[in-house]
Amino acid sequence: MDKIKISITDDHKIFREGLKTALSVCPDFEIVLESDNGEELLLNYPRVRPDIFLMDINMPKLDGISTTKQLTQAFPDARVIALSVSNQELYVSKMFDAGARGYILKDADPEEIIKAIQIVNSGEYYFADNLSVTLFKKLVNNNHPVFSLPVADAPDLNKTEISILELICKEHTTQEIGDILSLSAKTIENYRMKMLAKTKSRNTAGLVIYAIQKGYVIL
Amino acid sequence: MDKIKISITDDHKIFREGLKTALSVCPDFEIVLESDNGEELLLNYPRVRPDIFLMDINMPKLDGISTTKQLTQAFPDARVIALSVSNQELYVSKMFDAGARGYILKDADPEEIIKAIQIVNSGEYYFADNLSVTLFKKLVNNNHPVFSLPVADAPDLNKTEISILELICKEHTTQEIGDILSLSAKTIENYRMKMLAKTKSRNTAGLVIYAIQKGYVIL
DNA sequence: GAAAAAAAGAGGGTTTTCCCTCTATAAAAA
DNA sequence: TTTTTATAGAGGGAAAACCCTCTTTTTTTC
Numbered sequence A, B: 001m002d003k004i005k006i007s008i009t010d011d012h013k014i015f016r017e018g019l020k021t022a023l024s025v026c027p028d029f030e031i032v033l034e035s036d037n038g039e040e041l042l043l044n045y046p047r048v049r050p051d052i053f054l055m056d057i058n059m060p061k062l063d064g065i066s067t068t069k070q071l072t073q074a075f076p077d078a079r080v081i082a083l084s085v086s087n088q089e090l091y092v093s094k095m096f097d098a099g100a101r102g103y104i105l106k107d108a109d110p111e112e113i114i115k116a117i118q119i120v121n122s123g124e125y126y127f128a129d130n131l132s133v134t135l136f137k138k139l140v141n142n143n144h145p146v147f148s149l150p151v152a153d154a155p156d157l158n159k160t161e162i163s164i165l166e167l168i169c170k171e172h173t174t175q176e177i178g179d180i181l182s183l184s185a186k187t188i189e190n191y192r193m194k195m196l197a198k199t200k201s202r203n204t205a206g207l208v209i210y211a212i213q214k215g216y217v218i219l
Numbered sequence C: 001g002a003a004a005a006a007a008a009g010a011g012g013g014t015t016t017t018c019c020c021t022c023t024a025t026a027a028a029a030a
Numbered sequence D: 001t002t003t004t005t006a007t008a009g010a011g012g013g014a015a016a017a018c019c020c021t022c023t024t025t026t027t028t029t030c
Helices: A013-023 A038-048 A064-074 A089-098 A110-121 A133-141 A159-169 A174-181 A185-199 A204-213 B013-023 B038-048 B064-074 B089-097 B110-121 B133-141 B159-169 B174-181 B185-199 B204-213
Strands: A004-009 A029-035 A052-056 A079-084 A102-105 B004-009 B029-035 B052-056 B079-084 B102-105
Touching: A004 A013, A004 A038, A004 A110, A013 A029, A013 A110, A013 B013, A013 B110, A029 A038, A038 A064, A052 A064, A052 A110, A064 A079, A064 A089, A079 A089, A079 A110, A102 A110, A110 B013, A159 A174, A159 A185, A159 A204, A159 B204, A174 A185, A185 A204, A204 B159, A204 B204, B004 B013, B004 B038, B004 B110, B013 B029, B013 B110, B029 B038, B038 B064, B052 B064, B052 B110, B064 B079, B064 B089, B079 B110, B102 B110, B159 B174, B159 B185, B159 B204, B174 B185, B185 B204
Parallel strands: A004 A029, A004 A052, A052 A079, A079 A102, B004 B029, B004 B052, B052 B079, B079 B102
Antiparallel strands: none
């Protein structure tokens, strides 16, 4: 029987090392590719054609969601398992939307990851059992096509708005944010107001919650 | 020369494995303790007396900040190096406040972590060079005693404070919270101020972040 | 190149939050 | 029983956030 060819994409070198160690107990696994980010992966995977793509979500350059989207479009047979620190609904559903077939949390036991790889490799889907309960309920209720529904797309924020939002979450005042970004406090205020409207928030608390839920800020 | 006794505290088993692999290249390092969370660490460290504590910040049960605080109070010679995915000023300063002597990001190269351990073990402080520039400036300006200021202890909130915190996260104003809890707006205001002090926050944003991190509010 | 859209900034007023200090009362603790 | 602590409340001032409208500049698009 052929070995299962595995690709690891994660910007944390040490986490990659840990994964390799964890997977080394399985003689039928072979790590054929390691990448620091999505860009690197997309550049190199055609050479080695991995069966399973272990994919971090939060990465510089090209994040896991976009990478998975591009990967599954170019190579529909790619079997992507998302690895994330977060069990936030948004991430999970976006990742499955993008074409992932498995989702495990990074605090999972090595055994669970091995199991997930074997299951996904056999053509099935794998969800970590410690995944968001609400999401699970949704899955049970709507059979399965939950993830291919038109995802009410986020009233996304532009780069400046995101920087400001990040600084708000770091407890900076409007004045301070202006100084940091070399913009007038009045401009920052206008951005805040625009964000309140976009995110349908009443105040700073709402903005912070939104930032965390959408993954703009990671705790 | 004696080996450097190292403790690893992180809820991600795989990350711990990766760390062990990374540190195994140094013959004078010895991993004497591995813990899943702060509670476990505090229970077991007296047996082995590690020299260096590698400490994750985001952990279940007892987070890295509280753990470090308790650890350095009971054992002032403990040399804690924070490991975090975030370079948010807030975390960094809270961690140093709690008594940490080093701070590295989880995407650091193994070489950097080894360097950090050696430096901190020699009695010095270590800051990742990719850490927040603004924080670095603060450090340079005020020499160093920034972080050794009087540390307010146990930021535990009582029931009323928690209800108010929850309502703040639901975007209610002080006045509205007073109406809901049948307390005067002035009382709510006083509670807010007390919570700002307890949680070392500057404003509402900080309170919301705290609420989420401590699990008072679930997203 | 003109029109439209996005980004940056300002004026001015209202509300809310922040930050003191200080009082009163009820419940625990010494 | 006195003292301390927790809880509830108030005054007043300063700062920040909120919320309009409106102008200018830059960038994009037709």
